[in-house]
Amino acid sequence: MAPPTPSVNALALEQSAVLTRNEHISQIIVTATQMRDIEARIFAAGMPVSALMEKVAGLIARRIQDILGQDCISSRVGILTGPGHNGGDALVVARELHFMGYEVWIYSPFDKLKELTSQHLQYAQSLGIPCYQDIEQLSDCDVLVDGLFGFGLERKITEPIASAINQLNEWGKPIISIDLPSGLHTDTGEVLGTAIRATYTFCLGLWKQGLLQDQALDYVGKVELIDFDIPLADVLAVLGDTPEIKRITRAAALSTLPLPRPPVTHKYKEGHLLLICGSRRYAGGAILTALGARGSGVGMLSIAVPESLKHLLVSHLPEALVIGCPETETGAIAQLQLPDNTDLSSFSAIACGPGLTKDATSIVEEVLTSDRPLILDADGLNILAQLGTIPTLQKRQSATILTPHTGEFSRLFPDVADAKHDRVKAVREASAQSGAVVLLKGARTAIANPQGSVWINPESTPALARGGSGDVLTGLLGGLLAQVVNKEIPIEDIVATAAWWHAQAGILAARERTELGVDAFTLSQYLLGVLNAEGRGGVI
Ligand SMILES: NC(=O)C1=CN([C@@H]2O[C@H](COP(=O)(O)OP(=O)(O)OC[C@H]3O[C@@H](n4cnc5c(N)ncnc54)[C@H](O)[C@@H]3O)[C@@H](O)[C@H]2O)[C@H](O)CC1
Numbered sequence: 001m002a003p004p005t006p007s008v009n010a011l012a013l014e015q016s017a018v019l020t021r022n023e024h025i026s027q028i029i030v031t032a033t034q035m036r037d038i039e040a041r042i043f044a045a046g047m048p049v050s051a052l053m054e055k056v057a058g059l060i061a062r063r064i065q066d067i068l069g070q071d072c073i074s075s076r077v078g079i080l081t082g083p084g085h086n087g088g089d090a091l092v093v094a095r096e097l098h099f100m101g102y103e104v105w106i107y108s109p110f111d112k113l114k115e116l117t118s119q120h121l122q123y124a125q126s127l128g129i130p131c132y133q134d135i136e137q138l139s140d141c142d143v144l145v146d147g148l149f150g151f152g153l154e155r156k157i158t159e160p161i162a163s164a165i166n167q168l169n170e171w172g173k174p175i176i177s178i179d180l181p182s183g184l185h186t187d188t189g190e191v192l193g194t195a196i197r198a199t200y201t202f203c204l205g206l207w208k209q210g211l212l213q214d215q216a217l218d219y220v221g222k223v224e225l226i227d228f229d230i231p232l233a234d235v236l237a238v239l240g241d242t243p244e245i246k247r248i249t250r251a252a253a254l255s256t257l258p259l260p261r262p263p264v265t266h267k268y269k270e271g272h273l274l275l276i277c278g279s280r281r282y283a284g285g286a287i288l289t290a291l292g293a294r295g296s297g298v299g300m301l302s303i304a305v306p307e308s309l310k311h312l313l314v315s316h317l318p319e320a321l322v323i324g325c326p327e328t329e330t331g332a333i334a335q336l337q338l339p340d341n342t343d344l345s346s347f348s349a350i351a352c353g354p355g356l357t358k359d360a361t362s363i364v365e366e367v368l369t370s371d372r373p374l375i376l377d378a379d380g381l382n383i384l385a386q387l388g389t390i391p392t393l394q395k396r397q398s399a400t401i402l403t404p405h406t407g408e409f410s411r412l413f414p415d416v417a418d419a420k421h422d423r424v425k426a427v428r429e430a431s432a433q434s435g436a437v438v439l440l441k442g443a444r445t446a447i448a449n450p451q452g453s454v455w456i457n458p459e460s461t462p463a464l465a466r467g468g469s470g471d472v473l474t475g476l477l478g479g480l481l482a483q484v485v486n487k488e489i490p491i492e493d494i495v496a497t498a499a500w501w502h503a504q505a506g507i508l509a510a511r512e513r514t515e516l517g518v519d520a521f522t523l524s525q526y527l528l529g530v531l532n533a534e535g536r537g538g539v540i
């Protein structure tokens with residue numbers, strides 16, 4: 001008798017469960033130690049190591065076939081094999097590509113191999129696949145598969161492998177790295193001696209932390225995850241209570257957006273953001289921050305600027321309530337002169353800093369005493385650093401978000417780990433010490449909360465490396481925060497969504513205008529295009 005047809009609900013639940021598992025796996029980032037412990041659980045549960053290697057390498061071989069295309073004859077594939085199971089993976093790939101009809105050549109410079117790796121080498125040779133110890137022998141290959149080292153790399157790569165890797169990089173041929181580009185530290189992404197400059201990196205099972213570090217970006221190429229069905233239970237059992245490090249994914253970012261809006265609402269229910277920004281010297285920063293806030297869809301936007309900037313802001317943002325404040329001789333805000341019957345607690349959130357100059361110290365001190373969720377950026381951060389980051393923030397009870405770039409970060413947190421070496425560690429320490437959510441800008445922006453959880457934005461564009469981009473982010477984040485701050489969403493998730501949204505707008509703009517065409521004003525105009533591209537133009 002045929003098994004009962006699962007009800008639509010059961011299928012939907014199963015589908016949603018699969019999506020939940022896949023979505024969760026795509027967010028998780030692990031260290032080498034965590035990966036080793038997770039794989040140990042799988043082996044302890046009975047999965048033979050050789051079977052897992054066969055499964056993984058089969059998936060890799062099929063992805064390579066997708067990339068090379070079915071035209072096997074024209075592709076000579078060079079397989080670089082190391083002493084461990086990364087090399088084992090590569091040798092299984094060699095065998096499978098050989099059976100698919102590709103011309104395969106192997107580079108195997110190591111004498112001592114792990115047992116399983118040694119067996120695969122022996123079988124590949126028995127099939128007549130040429131095997132060499134000199135990298136020059138593979139100089140005619142069209143594409144190379146890098147199975148030298150994976151997450152087992154423990155120390156600096158030395159000769160003769162270092163020279164072979166440098167030679168490979170000089171050839172400039174496409175290189176597909178298995179798990180990580182050989183030579184990259186699995187956790188920090190630093191180069192251990194030298195490293196393969198990959199065209200593609202097929203990360204196996206779970207995202208390795210090193211692949212998402214700024215210092216790895218010149219080496220990883222286009223990264224993708226090869227999911228080999230690691231049970232989520234095994235992952236969670238190993239990660240346990242350790243604070244998570246997660247990739248900001250599209251699904252996670254979109255889930256935080258205040259969409260769809262309730263059919264019955266009004267402008268004050270959709271958040272009221274107070275921006276405090278600008279000076280006679282930096283009027284543009286105020287405009288760009290305000291345009292970022294406009295792009296967030298915030299219900300009401302108030303902008304406090306020096307009086308001499310008031311008409312300029314009104315001309316750019318007629319919908320905003322522009323508050324002209326008394327100004328210093330240098331053209332900075334001297335006093336926050338809010339409209340009658342309003343004070344700082346009248347707003348859902350406050351964003352303060354872009355273009356302020358350091359002559360607005362008293363203003364930053366005032367907003368720090370407010371009970372509102374507060375974002376500090378640019379000169380707001382420089383002034384906080386002068387006031388003393390930790391002692392100043394320890395007095396605050398409400399949510400604080402800091403959005404420094406690396407330079408501002410080192411001024412704010414001079415005693416914290418070097419943000420250039422290990423951004424995850426640095427941003428975690430800064431958040432724990434300050435009690436603030438800290439967004440450390442970079443090619444891979446990292447966000448930490450005081451409990452040690454970290455979000456990393458895995459995708460951005462060098463097009464954003466322009467003056468004013470950060471101002472747009474501050475406004476966007478402020479507007480988003482003002483809309484959702486009362487919706488029981490963790491502050492770091494809101495910050496992660498703003499970082500994702502901002503980067504996606506840059507990517508979208510660069511796709512249409514090249515990486516040279518994304519000035520900050522243009523960036524602000526592409527913000528809503530991201531949601532349309534995601535098919536979320538206001539409708540789920
Ligand atoms: N765990 C598994 O069974 C599976 C792992 N997968 C793949 O295998 C690697 C991890 O394998 P492992 O053998 O632990 O490490 P590596 O392959 O990276 O090999 C490291 C190997 O090299 C030695 N070594 C370390 N540093 C150096 C150095 N600087 N110079 C020379 N030799 C060095 C070290 O002693 C090790 O023996 C993982 O990335 C996956 O690719 C499969 O995907 C699934 C099964």
Ligand SMILES: [K+]
Nearest residue numbers: 146149178180
């Ligand atoms: K590798």
